[in-house]
Amino acid sequence: MINRLSRGALAVSLLAASAYAFCAPVTYTIDPTHTDVIAQWNHLGFSNPIAHFGQVEGTITYDADNVAASSVEVVLPLAGLSSHVKAFDDHLKSDDFFDVARFPQATFKSTAVESAGEGKLKITGDLTIKDITRPVVLDATINKIDTHPMTSQPAAGFDAVATLKRTDFDLGMNAPYVSDEVQLRITTEAAVPKQGE
Template identity: 65%
Template sequence: MLKRILLGTALSVASAAAFAAPVSYDIDPNHTDVIASWSHFGFSNPIAHFGDVDGTITYDADNVGQSSVSVTIPLSGLESHVPDFNDHLRSADFFDAATYPEITFKSTRVEAAGDSKLRIWGDLSLHGVTREVLLDTTINKLGVHPLGKREAAGFDATAVIKRSDFGIDKYAPNVSDQVQIRITVEAMVPKPDAGATK
């Protein structure tokens, strides 16, 4: 009888864990980076980083299709580590940041794609144009963060886009139309008092 009780308790705990509620995380801009790379006349493959990322990730382990991503990337956070090149990338030749100061991504569909893998489709809005983009995503880790002492999540993702699809075609094809995107994200459940009003 005791064995049955213990087994029943264990099954109840396992069942509760298996049907955990979806968790929403705020992106930590200090540990998040969006990196773009492209070919420059075939001689080199420059990169640019996009920091100051803001957004929310909701992950539902039991119903992955209910998961979602919403991200804003200000072009003020663009960094190539060369000031003149930063200015050129923000100019009307490329991003035209004065007119279009932000890039946004909002998921439209999320699917499981194997062990710790997701496929995330969403609307990428860039340079005044919105196109569907697929992010091939890896779940790095889910658990309590040792520093924040709150639930946290880490993801890496990759995508390939054509900049001409967004009206950014200066110097193509010598400067490649195809751009490789690599994303690493760390996010954490908000503090309990986040958003509280006095």
């Protein structure tokens, strides 16, 4: 009888622990090989070029039961900037724009995360470029949260969009003829690292 009660108590304890682990916030590390930040703008009314910001690093903490406890921290090394046109990349990295020699990275750190409906999040945070910090709002979509089939680790995928002004970050060369507004599209995969990694 005692053994039966002990086993029952143990089972209840394990279930409670499992439920707690499931509900607790989970911190995922961004996978730079499956993450891209794409900036798009209008060029003199003729075209809408894009540039990619790769090599993204950072973490995403997500709490499904308390979304406000979620957070995002991202570093964008500007060495990963690519428009697929080398001369333009060099110009973007020069002191006319990002001045990468002095400011080698941009950062984003969330200040608030809110639910915006089923599978949607509103992420407000501070974007810092060239040591200038401005608030930015990301409208995010939760693509999938599950065990990754290739690693068996907890994983999450998100897309997000935002609009910002180049002039807010001292990147306003040729504005407004080249649009001041820049559209950002972000896609990311992130996973819980395996122990020891």
